[in-house]
Amino acid sequence: FTSLLFEAAMDADCASRQLAEIEALQAIFAGDGEFELLVEPQEGASEGASFKVRCEEPIGLVTVLLPSAYPVEGTPSFVVEGP
Numbered sequence: 001f002t003s004l005l006f007e008a009a010m011d012a013d014c015a016s017r018q019l020a021e022i023e024a025l026q027a028i029f030a031g032d033g034e035f036e037l038l039v040e041p042q043e044g045a046s047e048g049a050s051f052k053v054r055c056e057e058p059i060g061l062v063t064v065l066l067p068s069a070y071p072v073e074g075t076p077s078f079v080v081e082g083p
Contacts, residue, residue: 011043014071015041015042017071018048025053037049045068048067048068049066061082
């Protein structure tokens with residue numbers, strides 16, 4: 001039972017921290033077409049949030065996938081699509 005409470009608290013904390021990170025990135029990438037939220041962080045979801053960020057050349061479009069337990073466990077993965 002204690003383990004279930006810990007997991008629920010971790011889920012809520014992870015979703016909250018993912019959302020705060022996403023909001024900070026949205027403020028940084030506030031230009032037209034610079035930020036697109038694909039999957040919103042949700043407590044208890046099997047997958048984490050994902051979003052796209054349009055960076056200046058030579059980087060281009062970057063898709064960011066957050067594990068559901070991020071930032072407590074796991075690291076984001078990135079897919080870079082050319083400019």
